[in-house]
Each structure stands twice: as C-alpha cells, then as structure tokens.
Amino acid sequence: MIKPTIIVVGNGMVGYKFCEKLVSKSSGFNIIVFGEEPRQAYDRVHLSEYFNGKTAADLSMSTRSWYDKQGIMLHLGDPIQEINRTTKTVHSLLGITIQYDYLVLATGSSAFVPDIPGIEKDGVFVYRTIEDLELIKAYATNAKTGAVMGGGLLGLEAAKALIDLGIEDTHVIEFAPRLMPRQIDSAGSAMLQSKLKELGLNIHLNKSTSYIGGNHKAEALHFNDESVLPIDMLVISAGIRPRDEVAKLAGLQVGTRGGIVVNDKMQTSDECIFAIGECALYDGMIYGLVAPGYEMADIAVSQLTGGSKLFYSYDMSTKLKLIGVDVASFGDAFVTEPDCRTIVFEDTHKGIYKRINITTDGKYLLGGILIGDADAYNILLQTVNNKLVLPPNPEDLILGSRGGLETEGAGIMNLPDDALICSCEAVDKAAICSSVTNLGITDIDGMKKCTRAGTGCGGCVPLVKDLIAGTMKANGQYVKNVLCEHFDYSRQELFDLVKINNLKNYDLVLDHFGKGDGCETCKPAVASILSSLWNDVIVKQDTIQDSNDRFLANIQKGGTYSVVPRIPGGEITPDKLIVLGQVAKQYGLYTKITGGQRIDLFGAHLNDLPAIWEELIDAGFESGHAYGKALRTVKSCVGSTWCRFGLHDSVSFAIEIEDRYKGIRAPHKLKGGVSGCIRECAEAKSKDFGVIATEKGWNLYVCGNGGSKPQHAELFATDIDKETLVKYLDRFLMFYIKTAEPLSRTATWLNKMDGGLAYLKNVVINDSLGICAQLEEEMQALVNTYHCEWKEVIEDPALRKRFTHFVNAPREKDPTVQFEPMREQVKAKW
Template identity: 45%
Template sequence: MLSKQRVVVVGNGMVGHHFVQQLVSQNQADEQFEITALSGEDRLAYDRVQLSSFFKGKTADDLALTCNKTYDDWQVRFHTHSKVVDINRDTQTVTTAKGELFEYDKLVLATGSFPFVPPIPGKDREHCLVYRTINDLHTIKNSAHGSKVGVVIGGGLLGLEAANALKQLGLHTHVIEFAPQLMGVQVDAGGGRLLKNKITDLGVTVHTSVATEEIVEGESCRYKMCFKGGKTLETDMIVFSAGIRPYDNLAREFNLELGERGGIVINNHCQTSDKNIYAIGECALWNNFIFGLVAPGYAMAKIAVGHILQDTQQGTLQSTGLDNKADEFSGADMSTKLKLMGVEVGSIGDAHARSEGAISYYFEDQPNGIYKKIVTNSQSNKLIGAVLVGDTSDYDNLLQYHLNDIELTTAPEALIMPLAGEIAELSADDLPDDAIICACHKVTKHTIEQSVSNGCIDLASVQQSTKASTGCGGCEKLVQNVISSALAKASNTINVVTLNEPVKQPA
C-alpha cells in the first residue's frame, strides 16, 4: 500500500481554508493525503470579508469559517501560533518559529497579504494601527475607548470599511486619500464623486488629493497630521489602510521566483518555480497580476487541488491509459458588489472604459443619489463594464451579460434607464447551462439545477449542496431565480407526464 502524500498548507486564511476544504472533499474516498494546516494567527480561518460586522455585534466565533472539531473530523492536522520561518527545499521540510518541523511532499503557500503602511515619520506611534485581522479589530476597539477623533489613511475598499468601523465606535471620522477620488480601482470619476458626497452626508469627512508628510504630537488631540501644502488635522488615532502587499517573504528568503514588485510567481497550475510548492491567493503573482479578491483565491485553490490530485494519480493513469488533465488558472473576473456604510457600490469588468473602442453610457439621478454607467464594445452589442453607486439592483443582470458574453438585443441605455425602452433584464432561462452564477465558488447554472433535481428545493439546501452564494452573498437573488426556474420546469414535466398517461379502461 502506497504511503499518503503529505500536503502542508502554510496560512489558514479564507483561501488556505478553502484549499483544505477542497482537498478533503477529494480525499474522502481514497484517503491518499495527510493534510497539515499551519496558521500564523492564534485562531483558525475566519471571514475577513465580513470584518466590519465585528463592530455591529458579531463575535470572532460568528466570523469563524471552521473550528477544531471540524478539522478533527476531517482528519486535518492543524497548528495555530505556527508562523513558518524556514523552508528547506532539499529535505522538503518547513519549520515554525516555535521550532516545529513538518515534512511535505507538496507545500501550499497561502500566506495572503499584509497592510501597506506608507513611510510617514511618526507612523510607529502607539495609536497608529492597521485594519486586517481580528486581533487588529480588538486593538482598534481598545484604542477607541479613549479617543474622540479617528482618521483612516486610504480611501479604497478596505479604507472605507475601516472608516465605517471607526464611525460605529462613535468617533468623529476622517478619511485621507492621496488620489483625487475614493475607490479609484473600482469606480470611475463620476462614481467616485457621488460616493464621496454620500459618505460625507453620513457624517464622515473625506479629504482627497491629500498627502501626509508627518505625524507629530497634537495639541487638542493625541496627534497632529501634517499635510503637504501646510494644512494639518488633529486626531486621537490613525488607521492605515492604504493598500496591501503580498506576504511573499518565504519565497524571497528561500529562492522562489518573485515578480519585480513582489508576489510569488506561479504558472497556470499555481505552481511556483519549485514544482512541489504552490502559491494561491493574494501572495501569488499570475501573469504579473495579483488578485486582491477572495473569489480568484478560491479559484486558485481549486486549480492547485486538481493539479496535486493529477500529479498524485499520474502513475495509475499512465498504466491504465486514462487522461486526467487538470484545469488551468486563466485569470479571474474582478467584478464586485458591496455596501459601504449603507451605500451600495458595484463594479463590473472594464469600469474605466480603457478597452480600445469602448463606448460609455451614463445615468445620474442627483436627487436620489444614484449613478450608473455601462461600457460596451465599439459595436455597442456587448457589455464589457459597468459602475453602479447608490443602487446596485441592476448588478446581477449586468454581470451575467458581461460574464457570459451575451449579445445585447435592446438599446444599451435600456440596461440602466428603463424609461428609455424595454427593460433588458435576463432571467435564469436566458442563461446558458455553463453560466457562472456564483463567482466566488465557480458554481454554474447547471450545477444548481442538478442540485434541485437531487432534492434541494430551497436556497438553504442548495447553498449547502453547492456552496453557491455562501461567499460574498452577492448572487443570492440570482441563485434563487435559478432554483425557482428549475422547480417550475420540474413541475411542468410532472404535469406533462401525468396528462400523457393512458387512461385506464374499466374492466
């Protein structure tokens, strides 16, 4: 009997846990792997996407994605407080800061990223913090107890979530952004302008095109922030949320290939320059790009699992002549839908209309604080991007047009301006069977329909069966639409069969 393959996963964030979950599901029948998960934190995986809910009353247990019992049931060995400090590629071992040594046949680096703190003089003061982990949240909460004013440096997605946290803690909150607009990656200038106005109306003061030069002792507050141009702002605490950097130090120290600006270089199978070491999630650099959302990380985890399975089974397959070609990672869609301080924001595809020949259509309802933009190709028959601020009710519809390359059969403006013509809203029946309904877990329409056929007749059971809408949750409405459509088809089939049954003649 062949010995089990030893798979060691370094990092137990959302992506590292997803890898474990995927490998366990493939390992149940053959039990061909011995899985070890190493967490540098003092806890197992939790939902970083929902961190801000901690300040609405959710506990660390509420955010947990797994627990000791689950990993025990899965026969996954796990260790917390186990930050890996050494990789010996010759002996295929890793060592933690506590001196623990683990042997591997396959090593998976899911180390994620860390907050970028700009090199501002004074940044190391006691109440200058970051927003990244549950422990960070506890530190922010403790600092807020003796504070009246809080500042977030960074006006991106995470920065606005951090600002929301400070506001919920009762602080007079400011956001400092070096760029001329908020969320410059996800939304265009028009959407950024409206977003700034809406957040300002909620009581958060937003400063754009501002560069912090120094943090010094304050007069009325703990600190004084000195900006380029001479302006200042006093605050009691500062939270840095100015972007992330890949946590690639292990690759850097132990001679795995890195990108020019960081990130562990991977191929289409998520292998690094060492064929027995994989990298997934925010630490990985694919095609010179780092994906900062959880859905691409989940896709990488699935690809890595498939390739490890293929590699493990290769000898058996060669002897039988069977082919087991693993899927390849080919990039990921970076569309996202979220709610920041109650403000709905959606971004799809080429939101900035940078593609050659791109055409943009705009709709703005200033009294109701709504901004919508769609971007089409030069023929105006394919949707390639969109921005939604203040109302994301069209998001699911627009995303399906984009993801599935569906041709527009009505005027493009009708997608965001219903009064301009027929509302071009897609139903589940309009989508192809291979349409991706849940981007986080890559769940297709066909998979959901199969789940319904197997007896899952409501959202909860389909979620449990397929994982659809259990990631960011943004696709829940569309998942329900597919379920309803599948149930209706099943009901019609039953009716047709019943009507076509031959009538029995009396004896």
C-alpha cells in the first residue's frame, strides 16, 4: 500500500514539532519538509543567546541525521512558491513539483516592518532569524548607539542582544505609553522601566517615529514630537506578520489583517490543508508564542492520525527573564474593578511589582502580573487554570504568609490530576506523579527522559521538582540520605550520634553504628565529623582522610603536590613574599596567584613537603587548608585604609574573620569575602559568606557560590555591627557544619532547606530552635582548639616519616615524576 504523502511547508519550531509528534504517533506517512531558511529548525525563543556564545548548532532542535533516521525528506533553502489545490501539488523555488495528500502550512511569521520613510537605509535590521543576527553582529562592530523600535517582549530581547554585542548606548522606542503592552499594566511597566534603566537601557515611551534620517545609512530617528535621537543602527521589532502569502495565492481564506483562517481541527478552508503556528488565525487571533504553536501541531497530528483533539483558545500566560528581570503575566492580567478585586504589592526599593486580580467574592484568582520576582508564577497560574479556591488571605499568594511559617509549595499537591504542568510538552500532573509512583522516577533528569516535561522552555522545572518530592513524600517513599552502604544514617544523624557517644576515631564509629570495613565515601565523611566535633590533629588518623587531607597538600597531575600557605585577607609583607620566592626557587616549584588572593606553589615531591613547610613556618606562615573541606580564604578589597571609596576597613575585618574560622572543617570547603563598599571588589556575594560595608555598619550575605552553578549570596542581615555579624556567622557556620550533607556547599544546603532563607534567618537570628547558645559555644570550642596542622607534623618525627614515596627507600623520590619547562617555570610532564 502506498503511504499518503504529507508535505510540511516551513521548518521552524512548530513545523519541526509537528514532524516529531507525527513520527512518534504513526509511521504510516511519507513526510516531506520544505524550509526557507538554510538550516533546520532551531530554538528561536532563545535566539538572543546566540550572542552569549551559543552556536547555531546549540540552538538547533535536531540534526540532519534525525530527519534521515525518521525517513523524512528535508529540503532546506527551498521555499514553496505555489500550491495548486486542483492537482494537489506544490512547486518549490528550486523547481521541485510534488503531489500531496495533506499539506501542513507552518510558514510562521516575519517581522512587521512599519512603513516609515528611511526604513530602507543601511543599518536598519529586523530581529527574527540567525541570519538577521549575523547581519546585526557584523554591523554592530562599528556602532556605538543602537535603538530598538518596539518595547514588546521581542523588542526587549533584541535590546538585550544589542547590549550583549557591546553597544554602549542602547535605546528602546515604544509607541504605546508602556512597555510590553500586551502583557503588563502601566504600574508594572513603570517598575520594569526603572529596573531596565538601572541596567543601562534608555526607554522612550509614547514615541512615534516620523522618519529615519541619514545619508544612505541610518543616522538619526526623527519623532513626531520634533525630538531627534542620533543612532548608528536600528533594530525593528514592532510585531509580527503571519506568512500567509502562499496560502492567499492558493485562494485559501485569510484574515483581513493576515493569517490563514483555521478551524478547531487546524484545517484551513481546504480540508486537506492544515495551518499551525504563527501563520494560523484561530478565532480572530494569531498566537505569537511557542507553546500554543506546539499545541496546534499536536491537534493537527491528532486529526491526521484518527484522533479527535480540538483546539480551544490557548492560555497566553508567560514568564520570562528580560535582561535579568523576571516578568510574568498570567490569566486575565488586565481585568479591572468593578469586575474584580485587585491586590497590588509594590516595592520600589527592590524593584518588585505584583498584582493579582481575584473574583469579587474573593474565592478565585483571575490573573495577574509579576515584575522583579516571579517565583510564585507557576503556582499562581495553576491556581487560575484549575479554579482552585483561594486561601482566606489571598494576599499571602504574593506576599508569602507573614506568621513565620512558610507555606510555599503547600498547594502543589492539591492540584487536580489534569493540571497542565509543562505546557510546551503538554504533560499534566497525573503523568508526572504516576512516573514517580509506578516507574520509580525520583529526579528531574529521569523525569525529562520519561515524560519530556521541562525539556521545552524549562520554566516548569521547579514545579516538576516539587511534584516529584511531594509525590515521594505522599507515597511514604521518602528516601533517607544515608552516607553509604556502611552507614544507615544521614550525616546529620551520625554527627549527633558521634557527639552523644563521645566517639573519637573512625573504627569506633564503624563498630558502633556501621557495618563492613568502610569505604572512600564514609571514611572522609566521618573524618570531617570527627574534626568538626573534636578538632584533633587530622593526620593522626591519616588513612581515613581523602588524599589531600592525608598529606596536607593538594595532589596534582603526576602525583606531585601543591603548597598553599595562609595569607589572611590577602595581606602579605614584602619579607614573606621574598620567603615564598626563595622556597619556590629552592624546591623548583611553579608559582601562581590563586583566585583566593594567595600564592600556590606547585610541583612539590611528597618527600619535600615537611622541609618546605619547616621553612615556611619559620618565616611565620601557617597552613592554608587549601587541601581540606575547611575554611579557605576570606577575600578582601583594600578598604578604607587606602581606597577613596572605602567606607570601613575591610582588610582588617577579613583578617579577623579568617583568623577566627581558620582550620575549621565543614561538609565542604568554605569561602568568605569582605568588601569595603557597595562596589564589591572582593566579590563577597559569590562566597559562602560575604560581608559588605554600608554607611551604618555591615551587610551580611550567605550561601553564595561560584563553581559550576554560580549563585549570588542572599542578603541575610543589614547594617549590623561587627560583634553581631561575627555572632551570626558563628551560628550560621556551625548550623551548616552540623546539618549539611557530605560535600554539600552552603548554597546547595540552603537550596534544599525546607523553608529556605526565611527558615535559616529564623534559626540564626531569632533563635527559633533555641540552639543559638549551643551553636556559639561549639564554634568557640573549635576556635579555641585551632592548631596549624603542618606545625604539628614537622615537630613530630613519627608523623613526618609518613611523607615519603617509598617506605623502603625514604630518601628516594618518585622517579616517574618529571617536569618540562614552560614560560620560565616548570610544568608536570606525564
């Protein structure tokens, strides 16, 4: 039997999604795709990331081989020019004529270019395809001032692209009196505008352009109000125009303002021809978002494969990050009193605006707008879509409940089974929960593989995670985070058990609470607990330490070690610098400045470590614990002693803090920073704890992180004095040390904490658990028992003897270690 032929006209996101959905449902079609662009479908939603280092390949939604594998014939760079409905054939630009049984038009849209004199000049661009971006990029190298015409969603994206391209002076021109007129109200626009201004964007509202001036190339925008804005380039983003020209030519019904008219089956006025995505006009409306486009693809596939799914008007709720500012709009965002009651929260200090519209009886949520903080978007959208009854104080939805206890996330499990969680992939709550219950999926990666939820825009990922956790909890399936196969306890439980039972070494802990012989997971975890509790010299139990802790140095390629002496706050005398140079020279070490304002000496033989440290300690250095899951450095800027902007003496405070917490072991490494003013030269907000001077004292930030998943530290307390700050730090650090999972940084620890930052503040500042006195006492005990581990080693011949490569030839170094020259120093050869 000959398979019916489906020709897909257009290979954009929706055209691709149609193919993907069709082949997953049926292999009974011969599929041929024609695309106008030279490359296969790519992610247009994240187009601006092209300027952030993402390549065309990164943005691509599939590969050529995918089409081959599915047996789909793909013609790129070859748009369909004509449809002959009588013979059911299409003709392409390159001269291909093929007969179809069904035709699917996914021709998308083009940028709407207003008819303004001068629009044809050089330096005027649209923002739509990768090719457009390449043109913009090439032209931008010589441009200093750029403007975007259009302050809608896409226009602001384009403005971000210009900023990313290094255009110093970027302007947004909007005809309407507010930004994003389709999504947000005037107050929201005002808040967004002030946030964008802070980020260096110039916004001009109520501006109508009369002509674009310049000699051949765009040089100035002339407005109706006689004002002029000099520019070097202009990007037009004034809306979209559905690509309906081929359909129109074929006599298909189109809307008066464009768009191919479709019914709820996505059929055009010819029942063999479907239209989906931004070219389709349903019920008088063009849907310019990707999620409804995917829904249309799904409907068309269903209709072609014998299903009966129909399209209903689609929710246009949206959440996005515009130039770093959260913007969300959901449900009926614009309904006003007396048709509803409106609750508005506005915080110009933090740049947050939230509005919710509720029914006049206060029972249901109708819609709303979130600017600056859109964390509540998912749950609010679900509350609208599923007509959930509101709590007695609906304002809690945007303010959080203010009685101390957080109710965040409590409503998620109450959603109905058919609540749509991932709108890109049409995954509902039931699908997610049953994957957890029946298939044993317990993490987001597994869920993505299993249901595809969260693989589109990614906006629903937090909600999916909460649903996974909620379902597991509901199933009583909560998996305890045990250390490893040898201990049926979490780190926190074991910490308490070791303390209560006064156990001081690993074997005793294993005998009392574990089984088997231990392993490389539980040994260092218990070592860390023992150290955090008793602060004994760790090398006395050297074989339970990770290699770096065992030899008090960082193992490097080739098996040599690096040496990092402590340089508190990054302050060092010339004499000490000279000693570092002399030691490095003497032992042939490669030297490099670290990110933590210290000096790292690389390439030391194991045998040389004690001698190296003997010299360093003689010169007044101490161990820097660069090898330990311990306090590393407290980075500082130079502060008020030298800097003309400095408010307080950040170096002295950094040294004080580093000296207080040095040597203290924790579940993972700890880093701190102290900045003398808001310019934040110490980058304190990327640290586990950060301190920034204010006019009135110091601000404390906690749980920041650099590394693979950077996260800014959260503001914890403002304008406090030194004594209070150290007190909070004592409590915070000790609470972390006692309760975090092994190898979990403070950021991860906070992210997983029930109740989050509010809970942490309550414990540390308000003493809600009544443990603060104890935390302070425990921290003081650690501070009091500080010792330099390397001093202990060099003074103890038995410990010192362990630093040999060959136990049967202690003077011989590892002969396999070799070096080769590099930029007047050495590097390991291996």
